[in-house]
Amino acid sequence: MVVLLVVGIAAYGFLIEPEWVEVTHLRIKCPVSAKALKGKIAVQISDLHLHEIGKRENRVLRIVREIQPDFIFLTGDYIPWRGHVGPALEFLSRLKAKVGIWGVMGDYDYSRSRESCLFCHEPGSGRFTKRHRVRFLRNSVEPVHLQDGDVWIGAVDEEGAQPFFSKKHPLPEELHPPGIILLHNPLGFDLIDPEQQVLVLAGDTHGGQVPLPSWLWALLGYEKVAKYGQGLFKKGKKEMYVSRGIGTSHLPLRILRRPEVVVIRFE
Amino acid sequence: MKVYWKSILILICLVFLAACTGKPASKRMLFDFESDKELDRIHWKCHTLLSLSEEHVTHGKRSLKLELYPSGYPGLVPMIADNDWHAYKALCFDVYNPEQTELRITVRIDDYKDYPEYKDRYNKGFALKPGMNLVRISLDTLITSGTKRQLDLKNIYRFLFFMVNPKERHTIYVDNVRLTQLGG
Numbered sequence: 352m353v354v355l356l357v358v359g360i361a362a363y364g365f366l367i368e369p370e371w372v373e374v375t376h377l378r379i380k381c382p383v384s385a386k387a388l389k390g391k392i393a394v395q396i397s398d399l400h401l402h403e404i405g406k407r408e409n410r411v412l413r414i415v416r417e418i419q420p421d422f423i424f425l426t427g428d429y430i431p432w433r434g435h436v437g438p439a440l441e442f443l444s445r446l447k448a449k450v451g452i453w454g455v456m457g458d459y460d461y462s463r464s465r466e467s468c469l470f471c472h473e474p475g476s477g478r479f480t481k482r483h484r485v486r487f488l489r490n491s492v493e494p495v496h497l498q499d500g501d502v503w504i505g506a507v508d509e510e511g512a513q514p515f516f517s518k519k520h521p522l523p524e525e526l527h528p529p530g531i532i533l534l535h536n537p538l539g540f541d542l543i544d545p546e547q548q549v550l551v552l553a554g555d556t557h558g559g560q561v562p563l564p565s566w567l568w569a570l571l572g573y574e575k576v577a578k579y580g581q582g583l584f585k586k587g588k589k590e591m592y593v594s595r596g597i598g599t600s601h602l603p604l605r606i607l608r609r610p611e612v613v614v615i616r617f618e
Numbered sequence: 619m620k621v622y623w624k625s626i627l628i629l630i631c632l633v634f635l636a637a638c639t640g641k642p643a644s645k646r647m648l649f650d651f652e653s654d655k656e657l658d659r660i661h662w663k664c665h666t667l668l669s670l671s672e673e674h675v676t677h678g679k680r681s682l683k684l685e686l687y688p689s690g691y692p693g694l695v696p697m698i699a700d701n702d703w704h705a706y707k708a709l710c711f712d713v714y715n716p717e718q719t720e721l722r723i724t725v726r727i728d729d730y731k732d733y734p735e736y737k738d739r740y741n742k743g744f745a746l747k748p749g750m751n752l753v754r755i756s757l758d759t760l761i762t763s764g765t766k767r768q769l770d771l772k773n774i775y776r777f778l779f780f781m782v783n784p785k786e787r788h789t790i791y792v793d794n795v796r797l798t799q800l801g802g
Contacts, residue, residue, distance in 0.1 A: 464662045464697075477667050477687060489664065513661075513733060 360606065364561070368605040369598075370407050374414055375611045377583070377592060380618050382548040385530025387500035388617040391450070393422035395613035397554025398596025399429045400459065401438045407610065411597055412445050414612050423448040425485060426554035426594060427457025427535030429470075434459075436466045443483035450495060452485045455506035457535040457555060459600070488533065492526040505529030507539050537579035537593045545587025556580050558595035558608035581608070646706065648777075649696055649795040651682040659697045665689035674714035674750065674791035681714070681793035686781050693723070693780025694792060704771035706797035709755045714791040715746040721781070721788060722746070725753070727760055728776035729769040737764020744779075746790065757797075 381388045394415055401408065415423065423446055429439035446452055461467045471487050473480050486493070488506030495502045505522050522529070530549060534540065537553035558581035559568060568577035584591045597610045649656060651670055660668060671683040686692035703709070715721050727740040740760045744753050760769040781788065 461661075463658070464660065465657055468662050468664075471664075475669065477685070 364604045364606040373609040373611045375613045377615045382530040385502045387497040391421040393615040394420040395424045397426040397594040400431050400598030420448050421450045423452040425454030428459040433462045436469050454485045454487050455533040458510045461510045492529045503527050503529040504531045506533040540591045548588040551591035554594045554596050561606045644799040646797040650677045652678045661695040665692040676712040677794035681791045686788045691780040695778040702772050703774045711795040712793050713751045723779045725779045731775045
């Protein structure tokens, strides 16, 4: 009986849940500095860890197409560890949003350092790629001009900015304070001033992929999962949503941590 | 058969002995940029375009061409596989500056993995005259900028060089990055 149960859970965890994409709907009050977002719809996609575009990825693309979002926000880890960027670039090329697509890179995206350049550039050149419409931000902030005003979007890319990145200042102070910040690692949330009214979107944790208590994640050295495993977090005026992402790492297993596409409606 | 096994045993012992008592080679090549694979031993960063070149070679048949674009700190950040430098006297590399004017690079060396602040790492500027330059850094001069601490030569984690805020694009060629027992 116990053996049957274990086999059943393993079959579910390896074969069913990793493919079973969930759409999570959020209603978020616009940060004061991003009032122009009111009524807009954004989709967050995270942690694709793409080996190839399969059933799961096609379902994600179909969901995004049906939603027709104004924004798409990507929060890193598009490839497996030391994987090739080709399938990820192909996936990104199929994304469309009315206003635009902004992204940040994750640590896995730098695991094959030379290829990481291809996310933004044509091979062997400094020219920007025309293969996709994603604007990857690296510790920078840029304005988006909307009908009702400007919205500033920023992104913190610790890995890409090394070895010159200072953990004390996630975004240089001289930059315009953003209304939305994209992170890969949610621990970056701690570096943001709680008085800053900002929506932070992060990923990286996969929700842990399996349900374990926080203390155990901490014991295993996964502070980010222990502290910000998945879902919505609020501290002072800052707010963060941590997505469980789409793909998996280490083991292709998910139990009670379904892959998710996050749909945000700004109110 | 017995003699055969004895021979193998003696050979293994000799190999171990050689490993234990052998002096370090007079030179250890860190990077000579001969094959495409070496480009995967570099941290690729924005605003620096890297490629192998057959020009301005000082070792083997190729050098590394760096195109440094206007930005904060464009430069070369290689992945260091050998962290123990203590058996050597100097870090040397050759840089060719094809321009008519002098260029300035900063060399940074860290002796621990977590990214140390400016004051707790080695930082030094070097002028690159037009033409070929030998950059030679005596390892006993590796002292941190602020804390004035001698770097731990058994734990060198990071070596990089870069330009600071260049206003226009510059190209340089690097080759023969090596640790030496002697002058160069």
